[in-house]
Amino acid sequence: xxxxxxPTPTIERLCSIYHILEQLEENKTDAVSSVELGxxxxxxxxxxxxxxxxxxxIGNCRAGYSVSKLKSHLIEKLKLNRKKATCIIGLGKxxxxxxxxxxxxESGFGIIAGFDSNINKIETIQTKVPLYPANEITMIVKRExxxxxxxxxxxQAAVESAKRLVAGGIRGIVNFSSAIIKPTQGVCVRNVxxxxxxxxxxxxxxxxxxTVS
Amino acid sequence: xxxxxxPTPTIERLCSIYHILEQLEENKTDAVSSVELGxxxxxxxxxxxxxxxxxxxIGNCRAGYSVSKLKSHLIEKLKLNRKKATCIIGLGKxxxxxxxxxxxxESGFGIIAGFDSNINKIETIQTKVPLYPANEITMIVKRExxxxxxxxxxxQAAVESAKRLVAGGIRGIVNFSSAIIKPTQGVCVRNVxxxxxxxxxxxxxxxxxxTVS
DNA sequence: ATTTGTGAACCAATTCACAGCG
DNA sequence: CGCTGTGAATTGGTTCACAAAT
Numbered sequence: 001x002x003x004x005x006x007p008t009p010t011i012e013r014l015c016s017i018y019h020i021l022e023q024l025e026e027n028k029t030d031a032v033s034s035v036e037l038g039x040x041x042x043x044x045x046x047x048x049x050x051x052x053x054x055x056x057x058i059g060n061c062r063a064g065y066s067v068s069k070l071k072s073h074l075i076e077k078l079k080l081n082r083k084k085a086t087c088i089i090g091l092g093k094x095x096x097x098x099x100x101x102x103x104x105x106e107s108g109f110g111i112i113a114g115f116d117s118n119i120n121k122i123e124t125i126q127t128k129v130p131l132y133p134a135n136e137i138t139m140i141v142k143r144e145x146x147x148x149x150x151x152x153x154x155x156q157a158a159v160e161s162a163k164r165l166v167a168g169g170i171r172g173i174v175n176f177s178s179a180i181i182k183p184t185q186g187v188c189v190r191n192v193x194x195x196x197x198x199x200x201x202x203x204x205x206x207x208x209x210x211t212v213s
Numbered sequence: 214x215x216x217x218x219x220p221t222p223t224i225e226r227l228c229s230i231y232h233i234l235e236q237l238e239e240n241k242t243d244a245v246s247s248v249e250l251g252x253x254x255x256x257x258x259x260x261x262x263x264x265x266x267x268x269x270x271i272g273n274c275r276a277g278y279s280v281s282k283l284k285s286h287l288i289e290k291l292k293l294n295r296k297k298a299t300c301i302i303g304l305g306k307x308x309x310x311x312x313x314x315x316x317x318x319e320s321g322f323g324i325i326a327g328f329d330s331n332i333n334k335i336e337t338i339q340t341k342v343p344l345y346p347a348n349e350i351t352m353i354v355k356r357e358x359x360x361x362x363x364x365x366x367x368x369q370a371a372v373e374s375a376k377r378l379v380a381g382g383i384r385g386i387v388n389f390s391s392a393i394i395k396p397t398q399g400v401c402v403r404n405v406x407x408x409x410x411x412x413x414x415x416x417x418x419x420x421x422x423x424t425v426s
Numbered sequence: 427a428t429t430t431g432t433g434a435a436c437c438a439a440t441t442c443a444c445a446g447c448g
Numbered sequence: 449c450g451c452t453g454t455g456a457a458t459t460g461g462t463t464c465a466c467a468a469a470t
Contacts, residue, residue, distance in 0.1 A: 006420055007461065015412045019391065033429065042395040046463055049430060059430045061469045079419035080412065097306040103391065103408050109415070148415055171421075172414035176407070178232065178316065182255040188417040190410050194389070195316050197403050199228045199293065201385035202322070202361055204401040206292035207219055220439065246451065259441055262452060272452045274448050 010051045014074060016041050017048070021071040033064030080108055085146040087113040088129075089137065089161045090153030091121050094176060094194075098150060099127050109148065113140055117157070137161065141168025148172045155179040162189075223264045227287060229254050230261070234284040246277030293321055298359040300326040302350065302374045303366030304334050307389060307407075311363060312340050322361065326353055330370070350374065354381025361385045368392035375402075 038045035055077040117134040149165040158179035183189040251258035268290040299322040330347040362378040371392035396402040
């Protein structure tokens with residue numbers, strides 16, 4: 001087992017592997033090889049093995065990886081078991097969609113708060129999740145020990161919202177706005193600009209480059 | 214100017230730069246340095262200059278880049294001017310949200326078709342965009358010369374939908390489902406799993422905890 | 427007989443450092 | 449001078465190839 005720092009692309013792929021394992025488990029498949037995983041992810045099998053080696057040796061040389069064993073290893077190493085309190089900032093269409101997203105609910109992320117600067121929305125949106133005005137972000141994040149924040153606000157509100165999350169002690173931010181949030185000490189950020197992705201695909205296709213993710 | 218193939222990270226950053234330039238133009242800023250761009254994007258200024266050098270020399274050594282000049286250069290090289298016919302497959306919450314997204318409408322991607330396997334949805338959703346049943350994807354993509362397809366379908370429908378797009382001659386696919394679409398000859402793919410992104414941030418923040426000194 | 431785990435080799439991308447130009 | 453553009457150096461990531469394991 002390697003003990004160096006795990007590269008970001010490896011973390012991304014490990015998360016994808018985890019996702020595949022969930023499906024295999026539902027299918028009652030109990031073993032899978034690096035080649036098979038690679039095929040499903042569109043990735044070289046060597047890469048799969050190297051990625052998995054970052055979290056320890058667990059393969060069975062005869063029959064590949066035990067699905068349940070590998071999955072629980074991933075859960076342990078990536079701390080995917082710990083239910084992590086999560087909140088959504090911005091309850092426009094995207095935010096409201098995420099608020100009630102089944103997969104998100106099932107996936108170990110407990111969404112325990114929603115925020116919006118528009119009080120009307122807080123009062124009218126139908127959901128079991130408690131909703132608060134945006135100026136309470138820092139306070140609620142602190143009080144409820146929220147670890148992950150999802151930004152679904154208009155771009156001009158993104159930086160301010162992120163600051164409030166950070167002030168509350170957030171650990172990770174997924175930013176779905178088109179603004180760019182820069183990571184600060186101890187806070188991981190993923191900037192995921194949906195419209196931006198379309199532009200990127202468009203540009204790539206014009207340059208005639210066949211690429212994934 | 215370099216003439217080698219443009220690396221994917223560079224294309225991504227050039228698209229981000231383009232986005233910043235749009236804002237600067239609105240602000241009536243007419244020049245910007247690599248240092249300033251780098252600051253806004255959270256990227257090293259050297260990297261910005263190298264990225265821009267992939268699309269040709271255009272900088273003004275005294276006062277940085279001319280906003281309008283750089284922008285039109287990007288438009289030309291990344292073919293962002295050509296209105297590219299775009300369609301959305303899957304008119305659930307996410308798909309319906311994208312269908313009426315203003316920024317998407319403004320951004321040079323003409324959404325000219327929506328598809329869903331549920332005929333009810335096609336008849337009830339309010340939009341100016343023409344909607345069709347999913348089994349007409351290939352035909353309509355061909356007929357309307359649609360270049361970009363956005364997948365907002367449930368994961369189990371993603372691969373089949375992508376096949377239909379490819380059969381129609383699509384050039385690029387942005388896949389917002391959790392399934393993985395692999396690129397085929399002449400077709401670029403971006404897999405953007407929204408829930409997956411949250412898992413990645415979570416995993417990163419957990420690993421950071423252990424590695425930060 | 428397969429399939430993993432990993433050092434070594436290779437390749438890609440980022441950063442550095444400085445020449446060149448207004 | 450300040451800022452760009454770019455070879456060179458460096459860092460980081462992927463692929464290869466083979467030993468170890470069962």
